Amino acid sequence: MISMRRNLNGGIAALALVAATLGADAARAQEEFPFGFVMTLDAARMPGSKRIPSIEIGDHGEVVLELWCKGGKGQFSVAGNTVIFVPGAMENRTCTPERAQADKDLLAVLGDMTSWRRHGDEVTFTGGKSLHFVINSN
Template structure:
């Protein structure tokens, strides 16, 4: 079977389009990640508190974290369904030991997440344990 120049060009165009679709698919999914938005952990406040942990994720993954007591910064990196969270320094506030321990456990769980999933206004960070956040809408 011989290919004419026109057939070869058509085949090359089809291959280029297919590669473009495959390469763009992870990017499209990463764009569904809520960059530039705030979200709140899907839990009730602790007894005697109105505070619930929240994340404010910037357009490039830079993150402001407010926990039950501590706060700080971190960085999310997203590639398709894969996620990496690297925490930065946390502000040492006057935290009771039980709240400080909960904050440390939440940061550790978030750091261990390897995947993410979006279902409507809910974002789940999936690892050994799953954390579910609700997107804040104003």
């Protein structure tokens, strides 16, 4: 009887250890940099527009940007919680002065980013200012 109880307790302890390990791996995977995903800026739409800036990040850090008006490409480099964004050429689309300035401001903030953190489907980039994005998971 005592031997059976020890085996049962040992089995329960092993199961708990396996469950904790699997849970930690799932949490760690969820907190990785969102390569291969599209993220939308957590912001309200500008008056007269249906657009909200989004970033599509490829598996190797290549980026496709859709801003308030313009679009283009760029590159993310990530090491731990450090991030560097380098914008590429932007398409020269016809924009209102307000949207053109908002695009310019957003690119400047993205270029100043130095770190990132992820909590579930939310990603925050920080530098001179903070930007909050939501991973499009549907």
